[in-house]
Amino acid sequence: MERLQKVIAQAGMASRRKAEQLILEGKVKVNGKIITELGVKVSPNDKVEVNGIPIEKEQPVYFLFYKPYGVISSVKDDKGRKVVTDFLPGVQERVYPVGRLDYDTSGLLLLTNDGEFANLLMHPRNEIDKVYVAKVKGIPPREKLKALEKGIMLEDGKTAPAKVKVLSIEKRKQTAVVELTIHEGRNRQVRRMFDAIGHPVMKLKRERFAFLTIEGMNAGDVRELTPHEVKQLRVLAKQNAGKGKNKN
Numbered sequence: 001m002e003r004l005q006k007v008i009a010q011a012g013m014a015s016r017r018k019a020e021q022l023i024l025e026g027k028v029k030v031n032g033k034i035i036t037e038l039g040v041k042v043s044p045n046d047k048v049e050v051n052g053i054p055i056e057k058e059q060p061v062y063f064l065f066y067k068p069y070g071v072i073s074s075v076k077d078d079k080g081r082k083v084v085t086d087f088l089p090g091v092q093e094r095v096y097p098v099g100r101l102d103y104d105t106s107g108l109l110l111l112t113n114d115g116e117f118a119n120l121l122m123h124p125r126n127e128i129d130k131v132y133v134a135k136v137k138g139i140p141p142r143e144k145l146k147a148l149e150k151g152i153m154l155e156d157g158k159t160a161p162a163k164v165k166v167l168s169i170e171k172r173k174q175t176a177v178v179e180l181t182i183h184e185g186r187n188r189q190v191r192r193m194f195d196a197i198g199h200p201v202m203k204l205k206r207e208r209f210a211f212l213t214i215e216g217m218n219a220g221d222v223r224e225l226t227p228h229e230v231k232q233l234r235v236l237a238k239q240n241a242g243k244g245k246n247k248n
């Protein structure tokens with residue numbers, strides 16, 4: 001038996017919080033009866049409907065995708081651009097990305113149909129480390145990198161402390177490659193952080209998400225996460241939330 005809101009979230013219909021709201025609003029039926037309480041548990045044999053539509057009980061699936069540049073972190077695009085699901089031709093489940101990478105960012109992106117898992121990983125409180133490698137214009141001096149490390153004021157508030165490492169410098173071309181580790185996931189955060197110190201990003205790649213990397217993969221490759229990796233990610237997110245600080 002599982003909680004009704006969890007079953008709805010796992011079907012990929014809504015986040016768990018949204019599922020709770022749908023229940024409270026009287027939009028969910030179990031075996032034809034409207035349910036408006038949150039404590040109800042259901043078995044795989046129960047027929048669950050949301051807004052009159054039966055939920056499809058999909059098995060949860062989890063993928064690690066090396067997103068190439070020029071792909072939208074979405075499952076469809078009005079303008080006909082490439083989307084992440086174009087790279088999962090044999091997958092029947094309705095997967096969607098855990099967070100997003102910009103169209104012009106490449107790198108590690110998780111995909112799942114497990115809404116609860118996605119929410120757990122995306123919640124800022126859970127402080128999952130993400131490692132980005134950015135090629136930037138100019139050669140940022142130490143004090144500017146220190147400012148990124150300490151936290152820098154952006155229009156939506158100060159960023160949390162980050163880790164910064166210069167990987168290489170091209171004096172002649174006046175560019176640098178910098179590794180930045182952050183655990184927040186604000187929109188275009190890395191680009192805005194480098195803009196804020198006057199060294200705009202020319203190229204951006206996410207190389208790591210928690211303990212997962214794209215090492216040995218090519219852009220466009222996809223692999224399933226192992227059950228152990230899924231479990232480890234859950235444990236890590238919960239641990240970090242409990243400690244209130246980043247420990248991965």
Ligand code: URA
Nearest residue numbers: 101102105188190191
């Ligand atoms: N930060 C950015 O600026 N872009 C991304 O795609 C991810 C993080």
